[in-house]
Amino acid sequence: MSEMRRVSAICNGTVIDHIPSGSAVQVMRMLHIDGSHSNPISLVMNVPSSKVGSKDVLKIEDRELSQEELDRLALIAPSASIAIIRNYGVAEKRQIELGSELVNIARCSFFNCITQNPNEPLPHRLQVVSQDPLEIRCAYCGRAQSVGEIIESLI
């Protein structure tokens, strides 16, 4: 097998390519992939790429990610390319978009935020104030949230 084909082709599922090198594990956390499901997952990290220098690639067999799931990845892999695979061929290509608000994706990290109160069943809303540079703030308390904090606070 050639050196370029580090991951074999899959029959059906989702391929997430051009993930920033080293971020595939965070991508898996955001997609709630933790190894407890039975889908085969192929993860290749630090693959040399002519386009971006080095990248991670994730292949998830027998699962087609929804647009909502993919849009979560905008936080850590905005330039990732997504292919939905059916019968060994690319059936669809999807774009990732970072919306203006992340609803019920992560909790606000501020301990005193109203959303931390279990008696206040509010939706968790984080607003994307700016995309470049990335600035995300809680819709309730206004506290800025780093990508690292969001990943630690995923719902």
Ligand SMILES: [Zn+2]
């Ligand atoms: Zn808050």
